Amino acid sequence: xxxxxxxxxFLVISGIFGLVGxxxxxxxxxxxxxxxxPTKATTLGVGGALIGSLLFFYFVVGRFxxxxxxxxxxxxxxxxxxxxxxxxxxxxxxxxxxxxxxTGSDRTWATFESDAERIRAxxxxx
Amino acid sequence: MIQIALLFALGCFGLAILINLYKIITxxxxxxxxxxxDTLAINAIALITLYGIWMETTIYFEASxxxxxxxxxxxVSYTRFILRGDIIE
Numbered sequence: 001x002x003x004x005x006x007x008x009x010f011l012v013i014s015g016i017f018g019l020v021g022x023x024x025x026x027x028x029x030x031x032x033x034x035x036x037x038p039t040k041a042t043t044l045g046v047g048g049a050l051i052g053s054l055l056f057f058y059f060v061v062g063r064f065x066x067x068x069x070x071x072x073x074x075x076x077x078x079x080x081x082x083x084x085x086x087x088x089x090x091x092x093x094x095x096x097x098x099x100x101x102x103t104g105s106d107r108t109w110a111t112f113e114s115d116a117e118r119i120r121a122x123x124x125x126x
Numbered sequence: 127m128i129q130i131a132l133l134f135a136l137g138c139f140g141l142a143i144l145i146n147l148y149k150i151i152t153x154x155x156x157x158x159x160x161x162x163x164d165t166l167a168i169n170a171i172a173l174i175t176l177y178g179i180w181m182e183t184t185i186y187f188e189a190s191x192x193x194x195x196x197x198x199x200x201x202v203s204y205t206r207f208i209l210r211g212d213i214i215e
Contacts (some may be wrong), residue, residue: 067191
């Protein structure tokens with residue numbers, strides 16, 4: 001009974017967070033703000049669904065399945081990387097050198113650095 | 127009780143996928159569209175997992191694992207193409 005309540009709570013939380021992530025994708029006003037909702041809320045929603053699935057297969061069906069742990073690990077490793085790349089796309093498409101703050105070094109933002117400038121700063125190709 | 131919670135979660139993620147499809151169509155820029163596609167892949171993983179609970183079988187976890195991998199690779203290659211004009215340099 002307690003296990004059933006726990007699984008149900010995880011499933012309901014995962015559904016709410018998944019929905020909040022997608023509503024935030026539509027409702028938030030700025031592209032960089034819109035990046036927040038799916039990368040955080042949706043990842044938490046999927047994590048809740050996978051934990052609920054793990055508990056369900058261990059306690060109700062009666063066998064431990066490690067697949068959920070692998071999927072959770074993979075998603076939690078890759079979600080920050082995709083968020084970072086999409087943020088770089090936003091900077092690349094919607095900002096200019098002048099609209100961004102100073103980097104504090106003699107090199108400019110990586111997105112706006114030309115190949116010639118990078119080779120001059122690092123001293124080698126790639 | 128698990129059945130009711132499962133139906134609720136399935137409905138939430140189904141609605142989330144519909145919202146993502148709407149966002150893919152009406153996105154203002156390419157970054158928003160990539161973001162909506164990435165969210166669509168993650169929501170599809172959750173939906174496959176919940177369907178596995180519904181059917182009480184673990185056979186769908188391979189499908190969601192492959193979905194996670196291809197979703198990540200496709201998002202990264204799409205953004206790399208926007209950033210560098212090339213995927214593997």
